[in-house]
Amino acid sequence: MVDAVFVWRKLVGAQVRSQLQYRMSFTLDVFGSFWISFIDFLVVLTIFHNISRLNSWTVHEVAFLYALSSITFAFTDLLIGHLDQFPQKIRDGNFDIVLVRPRGTLLQIVASDFASRRLARVLQGTIVLVYALSGLSIHWTAGRVAVLLVSLPSAVVIFGSVWVVGACVAFWTTDGGEFTNAFTYGGTTMAQYPFDVYGTWLRRLLGYFVPLAFVCYFPALYVLGKPDPLGLPRALDFLSPAVAAAAACVAGLTWRFAVRHYRSAGG
Amino acid sequence: MIEVENLSKRFVVRRGRFRRERHVVDAVKEISFGVERGELLGYLGPNGAGKSTTIKMLTGILVPSGGRVSVGGLDPSRKRIELARRIGAMFGQRVQLWWDLPLLDSFQLLRHIYKVPPGRYRESLARFREVLELDAFIHTPVRQLSLGQRIRGELTAAMLHGPELLFLDEPTIGLDVVAKQRVRDFLVEINRDDGVTVMLTTHDLGDIERLCNRLLVIDHGSLIWDGGIPELKERYGxxxxxxxxxxxxxxxxxxxxxxxxxxxxxxxxxxxxxxxxxxxxxxxxxxxxxxxxxxxxxxxxxxxxxxxx
CATH class of the missing domain: 3.30.70.1560 (Alpha-L RNA-binding motif)
Structure with a gap:
């Protein structure tokens, strides 16, 4: 494990050095990425310009949820966002090179790129968070701080697992990027809004089955001290780490199964 | 070093635009051969004959549909990682080096991926720098290298961890005469001096004639020749x-x-x-x-x- 982290750092370091070879392009990417995510949040503000509450949620509460989701998604994107390029690796046969190296395949793929330009989105999320906190008066108990601190990495793991499972589709279809994007990028957009505004089937599919409600919605309810508008058990607010662990297991097993399929079917 | 017995690989492909039908393709059909340590073996066949599929099964990329393979005493599909430490592979048409970084950086990354001890790494790098004359471009980003230079880099990358067995898929494709000769000399040297077993697939018959003491020919998934080059000439020539x-x-x-x-x-x-x-x-x-x-x-x-x- 320690060794894997070491190799990951070496490989990611190499990617960052590669990106710095193209400084101008890097700068423009960061700027563009920030601008896009900024406009994304303007949508939220526009909605609240016309209504004062979204179900029971005020603009600052939605902003809080949005910020948590945005920041954790940005971190996920930073770490493994390049998985959306993964179908290309399968198509051009470059996955074979991964298979002749004495390391785990997922480690090599995850370490094969690092989207530093997406740091811009972390910045955007932080700005939105500051805006949210300025309008909220959260009573910071030890429990609330703990839930927040634990749920952030859990959210990254949940997003990451969705991403890995999505990438596995490529082992069968050698494409299917858009299908996967529906769950990754689409899922994030969903997680930025309170889940109680969605219809039942959508909530079930993307909230509980793809456990995006555990990314930020439940922890945010707890931190904000809001009663669940859906009246679900409060124990769910603390379940994010367990859900993250389960999601990671599912992702790991799916990946193994997919690689095994690739190796017997020949891509 | 390599033992192959009735090795087969069958693919199921879907064809047709609307009604997709399943077709079974036997890419490799019950081939058997053995390779001794220290051989320099050529593996020849037209496109689509089953060459790459065989190599992929020998390197643990693909799992065979039937038969038995053993490489260096290991089952490649089960012991992929263990085997990967002991073999080197180079695919002439794929880039294994880090495209935007200086050549030397790729070697350092591979050192970590393969866990090569620092002393051994320095030793082998020094040697390949000399034999393959890498010094002139070792600090140049890979994307700026000529094909010949890149292939020399790829060969070094495949050999840095001191493999006992080297698989080369079209190592000289697209190279000019001088670059080809340099690659061939290198292969002869590592085979003769280090006892590395080399198996190479190629379309370049010059490679085969100058390098190999034994030739396997595969066509439509079946081995149609296994033997020396003089015997081949005798028989078919x-x-x-x-x-x-x-x-x-x-x-x-x-x-x-x-x-x-x-x-x-x-x-x-x-x-x-x-x-x-x-x-x-x-x-x-x-x-x-x-x-x-x-x-x-x-x-x-x-x-x-x-x-x-």
Whole structure:
């Protein structure tokens, strides 16, 4: 494990050095990425310009949820966002090179790129968070701080697992990027809004089955001290780490199964 | 080093735009062969014959559908990682180096991926820098290297961790004569001095003739030749060509035991088996010969004949 982290750092370091070879392009990417995510949040503000509450949620509460989701998604994107390029690796046969190296395949793929330009989105999320906190008066108990601190990495793991499972589709279809994007990028957009505004089937599919409600919605309810508008058990607010662990297991097993399929079917 | 017994690989592919039908393709059909430590083996076959599929099964990329493989005493598909430490692989048409970074950075990354001890890394890098003359471009980003330079880098990358067995897929493809020669010399050297077993697939018959002491030929998934190059010539190259220059243009000669293959002015090409002097005597009886020459079949010609069978 320690060794894997070491190799990951070496490989990611190499990617960052590669990106710095193209400084101008890097700068423009960061700027563009920030601008896009900024406009994304303007949508939220526009909605609240016309209504004062979204179900029971005020603009600052939605902003809080949005910020948590945005920041954790940005971190996920930073770490493994390049998985959306993964179908290309399968198509051009470059996955074979991964298979002749004495390391785990997922480690090599995850370490094969690092989207530093997406740091811009972390910045955007932080700005939105500051805006949210300025309008909220959260009573910071030890429990609330703990839930927040634990749920952030859990959210990254949940997003990451969705991403890995999505990438596995490529082992069968050698494409299917858009299908996967529906769950990754689409899922994030969903997680930025309170889940109680969605219809039942959508909530079930993307909230509980793809456990995006555990990314930020439940922890945010707890931190904000809001009663669940859906009246679900409060124990769910603390379940994010367990859900993250389960999601990671599912992702790991799916990946193994997919690689095994690739190796017997020949891509 | 390598033992292969009745090895098969079957793919199921779907064809058709609307009604997708399943087709079964036998890419490799029950092939068997063995490779001893220290051999330099050529693996030849037309496109789609099953060469790459075989190599992929030997390196643990693909799981066989049937038969048995053992490489260095390991089952490649089960012990992929363990095997990967002991073998090197280079695919001439894929880039294994880090495209935007100086060549040297790729070597350092590979050192960590393969866990090569620092001392051994320094030693082997120093050696490859010298033998493959990497110094002139070792600090250049890979994307700026010429093909020849990049291939030298790829070879170093495949050899840095000191593999016992090296798989090369089209190592000289697209190289000019000088670069080709350098790669060939390198392969001979690591095979002779380090005892590295080398298995290479190629379309370049020059590679085979200069490098290999043994040749496997695969076509339509089956092994159709396993043996030395002289034996191959003996077996398939029995026919030779007598080129005669006559005094002037004439009808194709009618001579027993030979068929005229080509006529170009006074020059005729006669394909024959057996003794050249007897044929020459018969030709001389039919026409006046100004000059003559006997052509031995080259390996290219032989392989063409094998494929056409």
């Amino acid at each position: 029995g026919e030779r060509v007598l080129v005669v220059d006559l005094e002037g243009p004439s009808e194709p000669l009618q001579v027993d035991g030979a068929t005229v293959e080509r006529v170009e002015g006074p020059r005729q090409w006669l394909r024959f088996r057996g003794s050249a002097s007897e044929l020459t005597a018969r030709v001389a009886a039919a026409a006046r010969i100004v000059d003559l020459q006997v052509q031995e079949p080259d390996i290219e010609e032989i392989v063409r004949r094998i494929y056409m069978r």
